[in-house]
Structures are given as C-alpha cells and as structure tokens.
Amino acid sequence: MLKRVTRLVPRACQLDPGHFLHGGPQAPQSLAARLDDQVPDENPRAGSHPSEDDPAGAGEQREGRHYRIPLQDLPTVFPHGLPRRFSLQVRTFNEACLMVRRPALELLRHLDDTNFAHPAVRYVLYGEKGTGKTLSLCHVVHFCAKRDWLIVHVPDAHLWVKSSRGLLRSAYSRRRFDQPVEAANWLKSFKTANERFLSQIKIQETYMWNKRESTEKGRPLGEVVEQGLTRVKNATDAVGIVLKELKSQSCSGAFRLLVAVDGVNALWGRTTLKREDKSLMAPEELALVHSLRKMVRNDWHGGAVVLALSQTGSLFTPRMACLPQELLGKEGFDALDPFVPILVSNYSPEEFESCIQYYLENSWLQHEKAHTEEGKKELLFLSDANPGQLERLCAYL
C-alpha cells in the first residue's frame, strides 16, 4: 500500500487522489530491514519500561514501549503546552512518557528518508476520536526538535477560527482580518521553541510596519518576531512575514523545516467569528488562516509538513466524521492533495497490555480488581482499546 504510493511519486507524478487507500500502512519487512541500517538501534528494555530519551524510531522492537521525554525539554519543545489530559498525566507522574506506536514510527522513517530536493511531502494523521493523533504529532515534533529542525507548530488551528476577541481589519489587505491575541501567543511560542534560529536567519526584503518603523533587509528574523510581540497590532503581519521568509529560505538548505499543524481541517471549515454587520466570516478572510494555508502547500522544499485532523474542536462537522474527505471538505482535500494519509487506530492487544503495564508500574491503577485478569478484560471491553477512553477509565480506578 504505502510502498506502492512511494513508487508512484517519482514514476509519473500523476497522483490520483481517489486511489489513496485508507488502510493503515503496514511496514513491509524489507523496508524495515533497510532502514534499520540507517537508523541507530536503541537497546530495548524489557516490558514497557521507559527507554532512553531518544525518540528516534528504532525498529519494530520498540513498538508498544514507552519512551520518556525529559522534563526540561518540555518548555522548549512544547511552549504552548501539550494536550490537556496528557499534561495532567505529566504533572501527576512527574514524567512525560509517550508510547511508541506504529503510525509515529512510520512517519519517523519517512522523515528520515526525505529527499530535501523534492517538494515537501504532506502527511495527514487521521482516525477516530481518542486514538492518538495529537500525541503522535507531538512525538514527531519532539523527534524533529532533537534533530535540530526548525519547528513551526500550531497546536490547535481550531482556536484561530472561534471565539476570538479582538478582530481588527488588516492593514496589509483590506479584505482580511487580523487576530492580534492569537498571533502574539503563537509568536511567543515560536520564539521559545526556535530561539537559536532567529539570529541565524536573515530576512530578504524590507518590511515597512508604518511610517516610522521598518525592518531592513538583512536583519535577523528575531527582529520581526520582536516587532510582532511589542506592537501587538502588527502581530498577524509578523506571523505572515515569518512564514513567508521560512518558506523561501528553507530551499537554501541552511535548516530543515517542519510544519506541524493540529486540527488542520479548521483552515477549510467554517468559523463562528462575525464581522461588524453580524454576518459569519469565511476562514479565508482571516489573515492567519490565509498565511497558514500558503504554508501547507507543497511549493517549497527542504522539509516536511505533518498535519493532524481533529473533529473534536471543529465547527459544524458531524461527530462521527473522521475521514479526510469528510473533515476537510472538497476545498481542503483539493488543497492538500496529494498527501500521505496515515491512519491512527485503537490499541492493538500488545499495545493495550503495554499501556496497562505502564499504569501498573506507576501505581496508577489503584483498585484491587484492576490488577486481576477479570479487571483487565473489563477495561478492554469498556474502552474498546481506545487510548483516550482507556486513559479516562483508568483515571478513576
């Protein structure tokens, strides 16, 4: 399945979107064997003990095991925070452990194999609610951060299209609207995550903020970010400039760029923001959405784009919708086409067992019956091996 897809790309460059299969790509044995030579192998520890801190996928032996993210990395790699329930778990256990699962391993292998001369490949994580799309995305972001890539991480695009307080008319384009608060927050997280790159990257054009302030050509990118943070009214334009510069300069090879967006279906959905005349806005009228849409196009090279769909925060989509066609709509699907779909499914029996073992090792399952076989069977039945549901069940047991 996926092997077929990767062979299709260089052969004819004619990609029929209808033929992308939704079956979870099973890593063929030969592919794994070839990759294991390139990716250094970790020493897997027995059971589900958290292994070393290196998130590098190390072959199928690590599948189902947990790996630990060092706590001091968390504020730099995830400055806006992790998903709420996971951050509660991190606070309770005093450690951040993610399970290494097949979809994330697939993605890491593809990222290791990327040909940076080719246009950026878009990977879309999709699946039912609670299967682990966001955490797989976080795993990939941590992997790339460890490999010193430049990360453009939007933790939840849905937050940009709903309940925004200060909407201003954009100074750059009369048709669009600015969101100063969201843009400023994003710039702050971007600065914390990519501190070391901000002084190295120089902008290639002069930008006039207003009659008195401007940023000259050749100044470091950090100045644009500072300008956006100090003058909050220009924050959205600063975001647009940052994304544009990163896109044009990633081809030079000075850095590798990873664009990670969660809830990407918000960019092509509907908003609940109103104009002055109380009519609902379309997402393309928001400047932030406009710049992000340009970013996830594949007209640049030197990096990769990893996206995750999400029905949970989305507006006006049915609850059971989980497939890319349903969540992105025709417009979004055509914009993202061609992409590599990666299905994130519920736990396999081994993964379920590993998860329960992890909870037992941390003494999270306190109920005496939860340690028994009967209890485990009941947990499996009640949660249907769905990671999100299992976590909620074990929280009160």
Next chain:
Amino acid sequence: MAAPAGKVARGWSVLALGLRSAVPRLPGLTQVRWSRYSPEYRDPQTDKEYYRKPLAELTEEEKCEQELRKTQLIKAAPAAKTSSVFEDPVISKFINMMMKGGNKVLARSLMTQTLEAVKRKQFEKYHAASAEEQATIERNPYTIFHQALKNCEPVIGLVPILRGGHFYQVPVPLPARRRRFLAMKWMITECREKKHRRTLMPEKLSHELLEAFHNQGPVIKKKHDMHKMAEANRALAHYRWW
C-alpha cells in the same frame, strides 16, 4: 437476601388499606413505602462468581437455592446494578444521593471526577513526601472514600418523641443504614451549601473526603456535635421504649 417488602413508619399515621407486607402488624407501625413486587419475588443475583462455580463445589444449600431459582419469580435488576468487577454499592448509593432530577449521567461523572481528583491530590503528596512518609500516604480513592464515610458516621442519634404535648430530642442508637445515610447526607449537604458558589463539586467533594479521612473538617465536626447533643440530653433516654 430478602429485604423487607416495605418501609414502616414510627409514630401514628393513617393506616393505609390493602397492605401486602411481610412485616408483622405492630401497633403504631404503618406501611409508608412499599414495592410493587409481592413477597415471593426474590432479588436478582448479579455476581458472576456465583454462576461460575462448578457443580462439584456447591454445598447442599447452594444447590437447593439454585434449584429454587429455576422456578421462582425474580425481580428485575435495576438499571444501575451491573455485574462489573468494579461495582461498589456504597458508591452507587452515594451517586443516587447526589443525583438531581434523575440526571444519573451527571451524578456519575461528578463521582468519577471526584475519585480522580482525590487520586491526583494524593499522588502529588506522595511525590512530594520523603520515603518514610510515602508508606503512610494512601493513594487508593476507594479506600479513602469508604474510610471517610465511616469516620463520618454518628454512633448515636436524636429522635423527636412526643410526651405531654412537647417534642423532646431523645438520644437513640441508630441502625447501620441510618448511620450510613446520615454520613452521606451530611457530606453532600456540606459540599453543596457551605462552599463558594463558583467551585465545582468534584473539587469540593475531594477536599471534604480527604479531610474526613484524616478525621478533620466540618462533617466530622457535625458528627461530634450530634454526639454532644445526645450526651447533653442523656436524661431523656428513658423516653425511648424500643
């Protein structure tokens, strides 16, 4: 486990007609709440282990009972009663008491959030404590819940008895179910009424449960007040005739 088919009221009430009860007619006792089932209905057995026992291990009584169950009428199990291994009758009763307007879903979710909150607080304390203290910190929310309610149960209660035109508060030993009921009722009332309006129930309840577990807090104080009042009215104890 045949529960009495109906509740009886003490004191004098109008005798209801057409009673069918297993409770013997006593003077001054009236049927107040009764069930639609007649006395020959037996309670349902939801314990999976009971049915899994192989035939050889059963004693004579159990074999006899199983034979009887084949022919006798059995009541329908209530919707909230499950054969889950995690089921706890005390927790179910507490959820029912917290429920308002029949919204069992909300009451149950509040209970689970409370247990989670208790667990997280105890884990925080555990990680912050030294090695010797870690052995003393209890992290199981169910043990904490049961122990807290047990600590809140009053031993002796007061009952208004009419003598000579006046009601006197007479100290009386309480049956077990009345004690459990009072503990739960006080806990819920305390959380609903005495806390700030904006705090959520799981937060309030987890705080109260942890305090009661350590024998502190307003609910324990209420229990002690009840004991003190009973002690103060010790002289009226002979008004009780049962």
